[in-house]
Amino acid sequence: MLEPLNFDVAIIGGGIAGVSIARELSQYSINVAVIDMHDDVGLESTSTNHNLVCQGGDSLSFRPGTLHAELNIKSIPLWPKLADELNFPLKRVGGLWLIRDKADFKRYLRLYSRAFKSSLEPNAPYYIPEGSFQPLEFVNRKQLLDMEPYVMPNALGALHDPNLCIIDPIKVAKALAENAKANGVEFLLKQEVTKIERQGITYSIYTRQGLIIKSTFVINASGIEVDRVAEMVSARNFSIVPLKGTLTDFDEEVGKLISHEVHVLPRMEDLPHVKAVLPNIYGFARSGIYLELTYKSDKAVREEAVNHNIKVAKELFPEIPFERHIVKSFTGFMAYTNADTGWHDFVVDIPDYVPNWINIVLGPAGVSASPMLGKKVIELLIQSGLRLEPKKGFDPRARRGVSS
Numbered sequence: 180m181l182e183p184l185n186f187d188v189a190i191i192g193g194g195i196a197g198v199s200i201a202r203e204l205s206q207y208s209i210n211v212a213v214i215d216m217h218d219d220v221g222l223e224s225t226s227t228n229h230n231l232v233c234q235g236g237d238s239l240s241f242r243p244g245t246l247h248a249e250l251n252i253k254s255i256p257l258w259p260k261l262a263d264e265l266n267f268p269l270k271r272v273g274g275l276w277l278i279r280d281k282a283d284f285k286r287y288l289r290l291y292s293r294a295f296k297s298s299l300e301p302n303a304p305y306y307i308p309e310g311s312f313q314p315l316e317f318v319n320r321k322q323l324l325d326m327e328p329y330v331m332p333n334a335l336g337a338l339h340d341p342n343l344c345i346i347d348p349i350k351v352a353k354a355l356a357e358n359a360k361a362n363g364v365e366f367l368l369k370q371e372v373t374k375i376e377r378q379g380i381t382y383s384i385y386t387r388q389g390l391i392i393k394s395t396f397v398i399n400a401s402g403i404e405v406d407r408v409a410e411m412v413s414a415r416n417f418s419i420v421p422l423k424g425t426l427t428d429f430d431e432e433v434g435k436l437i438s439h440e441v442h443v444l445p446r447m448e449d450l451p452h453v454k455a456v457l458p459n460i461y462g463f464a465r466s467g468i469y470l471e472l473t474y475k476s477d478k479a480v481r482e483e484a485v486n487h488n489i490k491v492a493k494e495l496f497p498e499i500p501f502e503r504h505i506v507k508s509f510t511g512f513m514a515y516t517n518a519d520t521g522w523h524d525f526v527v528d529i530p531d532y533v534p535n536w537i538n539i540v541l542g543p544a545g546v547s548a549s550p551m552l553g554k555k556v557i558e559l560l561i562q563s564g565l566r567l568e569p570k571k572g573f574d575p576r577a578r579r580g581v582s583s
């Protein structure tokens with residue numbers, strides 16, 4: 180039997196949530212471990228998404244008053260600093276939301292006026308810090324075609340959000356983890372958590388591979404497995420449904436013809452799917468999202484999902500022969516809350532009766548909100564009595580490899 184390893188904070192999950200929190204905690208003089216079942220970080224939902232960093236325009240469509248909206252908006256000014264410190268590409272491509280008729284225009288007019296207010300009024304529920312947001316603008320058909328020459332010719336114009344960014348989320352997760360490691364965080368990879376026991380305010384975490392990790396605080400950042408892990412200590416005070424998304428990538432021949440994230444509002448008959456095409460930072464194009472409610476184990480790429488993604492790409496860019504340039508299609512899962520009401524929120528919460536335990540549920544737009552997530556978790560840890568003394572010698576740029 181191995182000797183237990185002792186930590187002040189154990190983070191279960193090395194996705195964007197876990198590594199963002201780890202990096203934030205690495206500024207303080209405490210012992211922190213990140214546990215993940217894979218041999219590297221960022222290999223689940225963090226690696227299978229749209230690669231967008233919401234930078235204001237799109238986040239303004241999130242439900243007011245939710246943590247989903249708050250953490251996204253507050254993360255906006257944090258991204259450029261993070262990209263500079265950790266040296267990863269953050270490319271401002273901008274978004275074009277196509278207007279086909281009056282109904283589209285009316286929807287976007289509401290978003291436009293919300294964006295306008297949010298960048299002016301410090302007391303607005305959605306205040307976007309000055310200097311971190313360029314105003315949204317309506318563009319007419321000619322301006323639209325100048326910006327995206329191959330876009331659907333029957334679009335009347337578009338709402339242009341110049342702020343929207345793309346990243347490589349795996350690269351970002353790795354950079355955060357490597358910086359956390361260089362600042363003293365331990366990474367216990369290839370360790371699958373199978374059992375957790377609570378003795379008062381101390382937790383013993385057992386892995387399939389035989390490790391025992393003792394910790395005073397536990398952060399459950401296990402992505403789509405968050406409910407199963409919470410159940411191990413009766414700490415599940417939320418419900419999620421697994422929302423599966425299928426995305427399709429096209430090669431550079433096609434990628435070089437698309438410069439913005441371009442999307443149209445789905446009509447009734449298109450729901451619940453998303454209709455968007457965007458470039459990625461390596462020059463590919465990505466289309467989707469075909470959405471399904473299904474079992475977590477159902478990772479299959481279905482033909483109808485790929486066909487949907489090609490159809491969407493061709494609807495938005497009719498002249499581009501996407502079907503001849505497919506590189507791959509893949510699926511990813513989002514943990515969706517409030518499926519009954521139809522709007523989503525994050526969970527960043529200490530359940531009643533389970534002290535020193537924090538559940539994290541991100542779901543849609545979780546990567547975009549991750550810089551502020553770390554700061555929110557620090558607040559909760561301090562409220563729970565963890566003493567955090569700044570660490571002498573913390574280096575926001577240092578790197579040390581984590582994969583095993």
Ligand SMILES: Cc1cc2nc3c(=O)[nH]c(=O)nc-3n(C[C@H](O)[C@H](O)[C@H](O)COP(=O)(O)OP(=O)(O)OC[C@H]3O[C@@H](n4cnc5c(N)ncnc54)[C@H](O)[C@@H]3O)c2cc1C
Nearest residue numbers: 192194195196223224225228229231372402424545546547
């Ligand atoms: C199709 C799609 C498109 C999306 N597009 C965007 C987008 O454009 N922008 C955006 O901001 N967000 C987007 N999202 C959402 C975003 O991907 C998620 O919010 C985010 O990746 C969630 O991160 P996470 O760290 O919570 O989960 P994950 O990345 O899934 O990480 C959880 C980690 O926990 C580990 N784990 C689980 N169980 C255990 C266990 N028992 N023991 C040890 N380790 C365990 C896993 O190995 C994994 O590494 C999209 C999601 C999907 C599916």
